[in-house]
Amino acid sequence: MDMKVAKKKLPLKEKYQYLTRDLGWETTYQQQEKIFPYAEYEGIKIHDWSQWEDPFRLTMDAYWKYQAEKERKFYAIIDAHAQNNGHLHITDARYLSALKIFLQAISPGEFAAHKGFARAGRELPGIGTQVACQMQALDEMRHAQTQIHALSNYNRYYNGFHAFADQRDRIWYTSVARSFFDDAMSAGPFEFMLAIGFSFEYVLTNLLFVPFMSGAAYNGDMATVTFGFSAQSDEARHMTLGLECIKFMLEQDPDNLALVQRWIDKWFWRGFRVLGLVSTMMDYMLPKRVMSWREAWEVYGVENGGALFRDLARYGIRPPQGWDDAEKAIDHMSHQFMLGLYQWSFGTSFHSWIPSDEDMAWLSAKYPTTFDKYYRPRWNHLRKLAEAGTPFMNTGLAKLCQTCQLPSVFTEPDDPTMSCHREGRYLGEIYHFCSDHCQTIFNDEPEKYIQSWLPMPSLFQDPLNGDVGAWMQWVSLLNGKDNGDFVGSEDEANFQLWRGLATKNQ
Amino acid sequence: MPVTSLKPYVGVSRDRVENYNGQQLVYASWDHHLLFASPFILCLSPQMTFGELVEQRLKPLVQADPDAAAVDWQAVQWLKSNQPFTPAFDRSLADNGIAHKEQIRWRTPGLNSLMSAA
Numbered sequence: 156m157d158m159k160v161a162k163k164k165l166p167l168k169e170k171y172q173y174l175t176r177d178l179g180w181e182t183t184y185q186q187q188e189k190i191f192p193y194a195e196y197e198g199i200k201i202h203d204w205s206q207w208e209d210p211f212r213l214t215m216d217a218y219w220k221y222q223a224e225k226e227r228k229f230y231a232i233i234d235a236h237a238q239n240n241g242h243l244h245i246t247d248a249r250y251l252s253a254l255k256i257f258l259q260a261i262s263p264g265e266f267a268a269h270k271g272f273a274r275a276g277r278e279l280p281g282i283g284t285q286v287a288c289q290m291q292a293l294d295e296m297r298h299a300q301t302q303i304h305a306l307s308n309y310n311r312y313y314n315g316f317h318a319f320a321d322q323r324d325r326i327w328y329t330s331v332a333r334s335f336f337d338d339a340m341s342a343g344p345f346e347f348m349l350a351i352g353f354s355f356e357y358v359l360t361n362l363l364f365v366p367f368m369s370g371a372a373y374n375g376d377m378a379t380v381t382f383g384f385s386a387q388s389d390e391a392r393h394m395t396l397g398l399e400c401i402k403f404m405l406e407q408d409p410d411n412l413a414l415v416q417r418w419i420d421k422w423f424w425r426g427f428r429v430l431g432l433v434s435t436m437m438d439y440m441l442p443k444r445v446m447s448w449r450e451a452w453e454v455y456g457v458e459n460g461g462a463l464f465r466d467l468a469r470y471g472i473r474p475p476q477g478w479d480d481a482e483k484a485i486d487h488m489s490h491q492f493m494l495g496l497y498q499w500s501f502g503t504s505f506h507s508w509i510p511s512d513e514d515m516a517w518l519s520a521k522y523p524t525t526f527d528k529y530y531r532p533r534w535n536h537l538r539k540l541a542e543a544g545t546p547f548m549n550t551g552l553a554k555l556c557q558t559c560q561l562p563s564v565f566t567e568p569d570d571p572t573m574s575c576h577r578e579g580r581y582l583g584e585i586y587h588f589c590s591d592h593c594q595t596i597f598n599d600e601p602e603k604y605i606q607s608w609l610p611m612p613s614l615f616q617d618p619l620n621g622d623v624g625a626w627m628q629w630v631s632l633l634n635g636k637d638n639g640d641f642v643g644s645e646d647e648a649n650f651q652l653w654r655g656l657a658t659k660n661q
Numbered sequence: 662m663p664v665t666s667l668k669p670y671v672g673v674s675r676d677r678v679e680n681y682n683g684q685q686l687v688y689a690s691w692d693h694h695l696l697f698a699s700p701f702i703l704c705l706s707p708q709m710t711f712g713e714l715v716e717q718r719l720k721p722l723v724q725a726d727p728d729a730a731a732v733d734w735q736a737v738q739w740l741k742s743n744q745p746f747t748p749a750f751d752r753s754l755a756d757n758g759i760a761h762k763e764q765i766r767w768r769t770p771g772l773n774s775l776m777s778a779a
Contacts (some may be wrong), residue, residue, distance in 0.1 A: 196667050343665070495698035532775045533696055540725060551701030551722045555762070564697040572693050572776050574700065576743055578764060584674055584744075585762040587688065600664045600706045602672035612676040612686060613703035620682070 159557055164339060172210040179282035180522035191280045197343035199415075200408035204281035210395050210486040211287075218290055222297065225385050229301055233379045237308050246374040248313070248650035249641055253370065254306055255315040255505035256432060261363070262302040262330040263323040267336035269295035271347050278344040287396045291352075294389040301385055305378040307360065312653075313646050315504045318631030322504055325630040327610035328432075330560045334607060335429045339422075341603070345404065346418055352397035354422035358463065360390065361455040362430050366437050369445040369507065405470040412471050421599070423475030424592040428559040434489035434497065438518060445522035452485045477592040486522050490530040491564040497537065497640075498549035499562075502623075504546055505634050506641035509538050529571050555609045556589035558597050563589045581605060678761040687754065688764040689719060693776055696726050700764060711757050712750035728772040738768040754772075 165173070172428075182190060194201075245251070269292050275286030303319075310316035323329050339350035370384030403413045434448035436464045464474040496507040496576045510518065515534065540547045553562035567573045577588040588594040597604045615621045617631065627634050641647055662671045678685055685707050690700035701722055705714065715734050723729045739746045741763060748757050759765065 192667070197665055224701045226756075293778050453677065491698065494695075498698055529695075529776075536696060536727065536775055545694075549697060549722075549725075551689075551697065551703070553699035554690075566695070572688060572695070574692075576690075576764060576766070578742060584677060585760065585764075587762070587764065599662050602664045602670055602752045604672075606672045606676040608675055611702050615684070615686065615702075616676075616680045617682070621704055 161251045166477065168212060171209070171214050174214045175286045175400050180286075184429070193277060193278045193343055194280050195266050195655070197345050197403055199345040200412050201281070201404075204284070207283035208399055209280045209283045209287065210286055210399065211392050213290060215290075216291075216632055219386075222293075225388070226297075227295065227303075227622070228317045229381055229385045229510065230304075232604075233305055233308070233378060234567070236305075236378045236381075239379055240653075240657065242309055242312050242589065243375070243650070243654050244375045245270070248309065248372045249440065249508065250252070250376065251309065251313055251315070251506065251646060252505040252641070253367075253436040254309060254376070255319075256328075257367065257379075258302065258306045258319045259322045259326065259504060260315060260329045260432070262299050262306075262319070262334050263329070263335055265299035265302065267333070267340065269293075269299065271336065271340045271351055274340070275344045275347050275352075279348075284400070285543070287392075287399075291389075291393055291396060294386075294393070298382070298386050300383045305382045306648055310380055312649065313368045314633065314644075315506075315646070316629055317633075317637075318504070321631040324502060325610075326632065327502065327555075328608050330608065331432075335425055338425065338603075341454075348385065348397070348400045349404075349415065349418040349424070350422040352393070353401045354397075354419065356390070357397040358423060358460055359426040359430055360394070361459065362451060363433055364458075366433060366445060366451050370441045371443050374441055377384065382634050400436050401467070402470075404471070405467075414471060419600070420476040420592075421474065421596050424477040424481075424596065425559065427477065427481050428556075428589075428593070430562055431561070432486050432492060433487075435492040436591040438521070439491035439507075439514070439551050444517065448489050449521060449536070452482075456481070456485075459622075476595075480568045480620060484509065484565065486525040486531070487571055490518075490522075491566070494530070495535055495553070495562055495564045498547055498640050499553065500526045501548055501634075502627075504630075504637045506644050506646060508641040509534055509541060509560065525571065541640075552611050552614070554587055556593050557586040557604055557607055557609070558588060558593035560607065560609060561589055563587065564574045565589050596660045670777075676762065685754070685761040687714075687759060688762070689714075689722075690766050691726070691763070692721060692768045692772055694726055694728065694764055694772070696775055697723065700766075705754060707755040707759075708753050710751055710753055711748040711759075714754065715750070727774040728769065731772055732769055738770070740766040740768070 162552065181187070188195075214420045272292035272295060276285045276292060279285060279288065279494055288643050294576035298490045308314060315360075323333065336351075339347050342350065364383065368387075369382060371383065401415060402414055437444065437446070437451060460474075464472065492509065497505060497509065500507045515531060517524070519531065537547055552562075562578075563574065567575050575590055577594045579586055579588070579593060579594060584605070585606070586597060588597060612618075613624055614623075619626050624634075632638055636645055664672075676686070681704065682705050683706070685706050687703045688700045689703060691697065703714075703718055705718070720729070720734075723732075735750075739748055741759065743764070743766070746765070
């Protein structure tokens with residue numbers, strides 16, 4: 156008699172094997188090189204793709220299940236936030252500037268990462284890599300979407316949120332983040348993985364997301380906390396992918412070391428410059444501050460980064476070239492950025508302000524060796540000008556770095572009283588840089604960076620020809636609403652009025 | 662180094678002088694006067710004299726600094742491409758050798774109100 160045998164359920168590991176590795180095969184109708192044309196030209200040598208470790212072993216069906224669950228929770232909280240006037244529970248409307256910068260510059264970066272990982276998943280021949288990149292591509296798209304949805308609640312009440320997509324493409328300060336991702340996406344797939352997967356997601360991401368999400372929690376912004384939590388479980392997978400990728404490259408062939416080290420040097424510095432604006436958020440923009448930028452750097456840079464590079468030393472990797480100069484900049488950068496943002500605030504789709512006495516006392520305590528000595532005199536002078544009814548607007552506009560595209564607000568690593576002037580010539584034309592490291596990156600690939608679209612120089616070309624009013628229209632900046640000093644802004648007045656209605660009887 | 666690429670790779674500068682309708686860019690900054698967060702970017706005619714640049718553009722831009730009124734513009738020390746430089750005030754930018762995207766700097770030793778603590 157035939158016995159009916161119950162079909163055995165596959166264990167997860169085996170199921171994963173079927174769903175991933177066994178989908179890869181040696182092609183016969185077409186040559187492998189034609190199917191993966193970008194796999195070798197960068198110079199990274201891979202001998203055996205099957206050595207790629209997949210620590211998470213996540214299959215697509217499990218992936219959909221987890222993500223769908225997270226989405227349900229996320230949207231339930233976002234609905235509750237909208238219905239309970241969550242926008243009035245934040246500590247102060249000054250907090251919104253941090254959110255506006257995030258929406259204009261960072262959320263589009265999530266979408267750029269989505270495109271980049273989709274491409275890396277197609278171009279890298281290894282099956283394990285393809286699956287991991289595909290999932291990360293989906294994560295990044297979800298992050299962009301949940302962030303935009305979460306912040307759309309604020310757009311109903313406050314200025315500066317309404318045109319983030321135009322501003323992602325056109326306003327001057329977002330070109331910093333955009334050029335960062337464009338640089339990575341126009342590189343080969345291995346460099347992309349090192350740039351975004353390792354350098355950004357592994358080395359630097361904690362400096363962005365942890366302070367940002369803690370900042371949201373400290374300042375009563377449940378919407379942002381929620382998208383942070385929803386993204387957090389993905390980040391562990393992304394960090395693992397980044398680390399696995401660099402170890403794989405280093406283990407496959409000793410010749411890969413020089414290239415990997417050069418990319419680490421480059422992408423550490425590019426990432427450090429992009430994340431510089433986070434310092435301003437932490438030290439100036441959060442009404443209720445979590446920790447200073449210096450304190451965050453100690454934890455996430457010095458301790459975590461230091462441990463990572465000690466771990467990688469066994470492959471011959473040394474800490475990134477710009478590490479010491481980064482350390483020297485930590486006590487200065489947030490002040491240098493905020494002074495810039497304040498004097499160019501007529502051109503920003505968020506508000507800035509002069510720190511109060513209480514703020515300055517905090518800054519002085521957190522930056523005992525630099526704030527009172529270098530930056531307080533400037534803020535005091537700016538306050539004097541504002542109180543005299545002649546607030547300072549710097550109509551001179553800024554010199555931008557050809558590589559990182561930030562205004563050249565930085566000083567010499569060893570002289571905080573002196574701007575860092577670096578310039579070079581390529582084919583007879585002059586190019587300017589904010590630092591030695593940005594100049595090195597340019598010199599390694601000048602043909603790439605001479606094409607940079609720099610917002611300030613392009614303002615003086617056709618069709619704008621220096622017309623700032625026309626420029627505001629072009630970047631969808633509503634003059635007198637989105638820009639300028641927080642003091643006297645509609646955001647300030649409305650927040651006080653509405654909160655007053657909610658908490659008082661008159 | 663050339664860009665690593667599969668095919669010959671040639672880039673074109675976006676900010677070459679032809680794109681400025683006969684004008685040119687000049688960067689200018691006052692050493693140790695960091696109330697101005699970054700060097701200024703200016704779009705100027707190469708026929709403008711150096712004196713006009715100082716009178717019409719630089720003086721108004723630096724008004725907000727407490728040292729501005731005390732500057733003796735004939736006595737300041739100038740640098741061009743980070744090298745000492747003696748401009749002729751009555752000659753044009755072109756005659757003074759100030760090329761497109763050139764950075765000029767000036768120094769006023771002793772004048773340093775907002776850095777005095779440093």
